[in-house]
Amino acid sequence: MRTIKTALLSYGMSGSVFHAPFIDLHAGFELAGSWERSKKLIQQDYPTVTSYPSLEAILADDTLELVIVNTPTGTHYDFTKKALLAGKHAVVEKAFTITAAEAEELSHLAKEKGLKLAVFQNRRWDSDFKTVKKVIETACLGELVEITFSYEAYLPQLNTKAHLEEPSPAAGLIRDRGPHMIDQALCLFGYPQAVFADLAIMRTDSRVNDYFEVILYYNDKRVRLKGGFLAREMAPSYIVHGKKGSFLKSRADQQEDRLLRGEKPNASDWCAEPESEWGLLKTEKDGTLIKTFIPSEKGNYLDFYEGVYQAIVHDQPEPVTADEGAQTMKIIEAAIESAKEGKVITL
Template sequence: MHTIKTALLSYGMSGSVFHAPFIDLHPGFELTGSWERSKKLIQKDYPTVASYPSFESILNDASIELVIVNTPTGTHYNFTKKVLEAGKHAVVEKAFTITAAEAIELEALAKERNLKLAVFQNRRWDSDFKTVKKIVKSGVLGEIVEVTFSYEAYLPKLNTKAHLEEPSPAAGLIRDRGPHMIDQALSLFGYPRALFADLAIVRTNSQVNDYFELILYYEDKRVRLKGGFLAREMAPSYIVHGKEGSFLKSRADKQEDRLLAGEKPNTDNWCEEPESEWGILHAERDGKAFRERVPSERGNYLDFFEGVYQAIVNNQIEPVTAAEGVQTMKLIEAAIESADTGCVVKL
């Protein structure tokens, strides 16, 4: 088996929780280390890897084939461009870039250099979304007409990470949680014909948008995406209505919680949802209405990294392509334009 030597550009929460455990577990990757500017933490968890003193030390290491660009969003474009120019494949955290133009340029550069470029939209591999996708694709709901995806929490206090709260082109909830929800909608329903958006600041002392609602217009359906930090009591996170039935599901994937608790994703039951979080399907079978609980699919971010491995080694399509990242960035830009003008934006 070909082993892909892989380096991280950061070992904060993103590196230690969402990337390193899966790279370390997958037999096709070798975690070589992480660039660490001040705190030297990676060797506490992985004693045999390196703590790189600089970005250049990663770029100049010819043995490294893949670089995970998991730094703040505002740095993604510059770092990813240099990674690709150094002849290395890249996985880029969401949000892919700040602008669609930057995303388009990176996509073109990767194609020009015959390199793989994937966007880390890991929420496609959450148990809850995988369950929703299975139900929609099964056809049991009939023609889909109305969809609501929400990603809400009760977090009234400002985040201690300054780059998430200080006004900048990379800040705001539409660029933090928005990419997750937009990517899920695009992967399930495709690109819409138009969009309307409402962005707002609702938390005390907040300086960046911390509430959003998007309506994606399709010829045969409407898809509503909502995000906010002041939902103490939450409605179902996924509501899908079709002409023959409805499906309601909570956002209940447990991978992040278990990873934050220090668990490794190497168990046979990674990562099952409790029965209490199973979705509700209300539809018809043989002409008779029924209402039942649906067992949740098993979430696993390792599937994303398997997709990256197959892309690099066997020239398969990336699990989330740069072209899909471009579409997400176009919708974010359209959402900001719509909120500024109060108008529907045609796409």
């Protein structure tokens, strides 16, 4: 089995929780190490790897095939471009870039160089989203007409990470949680005809948007995406209405919580939801009303990395392509323009 030597560009929360455990677990990857500017932490968890002193050291290492760009959003374009120019495949966290033009440039560059470039939209592999996707694919709801995805929490205090709270082109909830939800919507429903959005600042002392509502317009349906930090009691995170029925589902994927507790993603039950979080389906079949709870699918971010492996080794499409990442950035730009102008933006 071919092994892909892989390096991270940071080893903070994202590196230690979302990337390193799955790269280490997958037999097709070798975790080579991470760029660490000050704290040297990766060798505490993986003693045989390297703590690289600089980005240049990673780019100069000819044994490395894949670079994970998991640094703050404002650095993604520059670091990814440098990785591609150095002949490395790349995985880039959300938000992919700051602008759609940057995203498209990186996509073109990767294709020109014959390299793979994937966007780490890991929420496609959450148990809750996989369950919603499966229910929709059964067509048991009939023709879909109204869909609401929300990503809310009760976090009234400002984040201690300055790059998330200081005003900049990369800051704001629409660029932090927005990409997850937009990507999920595009994955299920494709590219919309138009966008309308409301962005606001709700928390005391906040200086960046921490609330958004985005409506994606399709010919036959509307998709509403909501995010905020002041929901102490939350409604179902996924509400899907069709002409025959409805499906309501909580956001209950267990992976992040378990990884933060230090669990490794090799447990036999990785990663099941409790029965209490099963989604509610109410529909009809052959004239009979059905109301039942749907067992949740298992989430697993390892499937993303399996997709990356297949892309690099067998020239398959990336699990989330750069072109898909560019589409998400176009929606974000349209949402920001819509909120500023107070009008629907046609795509």
